[in-house]
Amino acid sequence: MAEATLVVGAMWGDEGKGKIVDVLSSTVSLCLRGQGGHNAGHTIVTGGVTYDFHLLPSGLVNPNCLNLVGSGCVVHVPSFFKELEQLKEKGLNTEGRILLSDRAHVDFDLFQAVDGLEEVELGKDSIGTTKKGLQASNSRSPTFSCKAARSGLMLAEIFEYEVLEAKLRRLADGYKKRFGDLLKYDVEDELARFREYIPKLGPYIVEEIPLLRSAKENKAQILIEGAQATMLDITYGTYPYVTSSNCSVGGILAGLPLDWRSIKEVIGVMKVGLLLAYTTRVGSGPFPTEQLNEVGEKLQQVGREIGVTTGRKRRCGWLDLVVIKHTHEVNGYTALNLTKLDILDDFDELKVATEYWFQGEKLESLPANCRTLDSVEVKYETLPGWKQSTFGKRAWYDLPPNARKYVEFIENFTGIPVKYVGTGPDRDHMIYRQGARAPQ
Structure with a gap:
């Protein structure tokens, strides 16, 4: 039986999943996407x-890795070819590997035009989509709505031009x-x-x-x-301020014909300070630990928190372990x-959310009602902060004691081992702990 490792965002996205996928792709022969579309965004820095x-899956950076956009995904064909061309311009040969x-x-251009109009209809209740035809919530996303309503088209169908024409005209x-x-x-265009x-x-x-x-x-x-x-999952996220697919483990496997028994590891990616080293999110919706003050601004500036796909500034807040336990x-x-530990180097102290209270009572789980x-x-x-540089560190005991205590606090509170600690944007800026798989 095959052995699979699944990398999933543990908060609201933008956690830095691309880097760990890049690192681990050197140890595999096949990299898969199981849900979502081109409204996702991963940045990988390697070799300058x-x-x-x-x-496209980030595993394309590994020249020996075959990559597949799976059945649970939606494909905007112009963006697919544009992304391939952009990678080619940077010297990355993808031929035969995607x-x-x-x-x-x-995902038709029609859906992107409609997505923007549906946001206009929502007015002050706008969800904050990427206007790419597939991220609006309330099951309003045109691409996923049409899929669920059985009026959309699979890639297999578009090669029968008469079928494509009839269905697109009807939509x-x-x-x-x-x-x-x-x-x-x-x-007609x-x-x-x-x-x-x-x-x-x-x-x-x-x-x-x-x-x-x-x-x-x-x-x-x-x-x-x-x-x-996971906090953008249409079932378990902050509905309706979510995406239109299930981006938790169950939803991802629904988009790939893999035996569930082949899953050997599930890695949750989080920023370590205000973005898992701390926390961030893009768009509208609840964000309990958001810091609308100089702390949030500092995290935004030092962490370079700009969405890869949207270009929007990310909202920043303290690390929220209530959310992590929910998604776990x-x-x-x-x-x-844990990514971006180095962004916290200059803080005197760090706060970590451990409990939610509502009307005088401690909540036992993350509430469904936004x-x-x-x-x-x-x-x-x-x-306590550590006030020393952790940038580029590659060994656990090269970290300042307070930085190690911060990571250990996360482990002890969640009961989940932190095997990977990111200390910068490059592929090599990573600490591997407790049996973590290092790149070959």
Whole structure:
């Protein structure tokens, strides 16, 4: 049987999953995406080159790794080709190493036009999507809504042009009736573009089940790259301020035909200060530990907290272990990857959220109701800072004692070993602990 490691965001996304995927991809032969689309964003720095990934798996940086965009994903075809071209311009050869499942759904330009209009309809209740046709919540995201309503198209269907044309025209007509002249979209233009895309797409399309069956038979080492994070999961996140797919372990495996018994490790990625070393999120929604003060501004500036996909500044706050315990109960982490420890080097003291209280009572779990979550009182533990540089450190005992105590506090509180500690943006800026898999 194949052995798989799953990397999942433990908070609201933007935790730095791309780096750990890059590191671990050197130990595997297959890297998979199981959900989401090109509204995701991972940055990888290696060899002095910075790569930005969106739809494509970060395992492409490893020249010996085959990469698959799985059936649970949605594919915006123009962005797929654009991303390939951008990687090529940076000298990365992806030929023969990237495949798309024929069961993945198509994210049309039509859906992106509608996504923006649905946000206008929501007005002050806007969810804060990436306007890429697939991240709006309340099940309003056009791409995922059409998939659930059985009116969307799989990649396998677009090679029958008559089917593509009939379904896309039907969708466009329906949205035109709803939005009228507000919908600035030309179905003829998109159909014409797909006439050009279809022959180019052919070499990338694969039947996913036989591919992964072969991987299992050959006992392949597999890495699964989650997009977004558990607090953006449409079921277990801060609904409705979530994405439109299940980005927890269960949802990711629903998008990949893998035997659940092949999952050997689940790594939750978190920023260590205010972003798991501390915490961040982009867009609207509750954020109990958010710091709308000089602390939040400092984390934002020093941590360079700008969304890879959106370009928006990330909201910053203290590390929230209530959230981590919630997502652990959803995902069952076997290890944590703590990123950006170095961003906390200049703080005199650090606060860590350990309890939520509401109307005088301690909450036993993260509340489902966002209005309640937005009103909780947060109880913090205060830990001393270390006021020394941890940038680029690669050995555990090279860290200042207070930095080690900070990491150990996280381990003791959550009961999850912190196997990976990031100390900078580069691939080599990583400390491996307690049986962690180092790159080959």
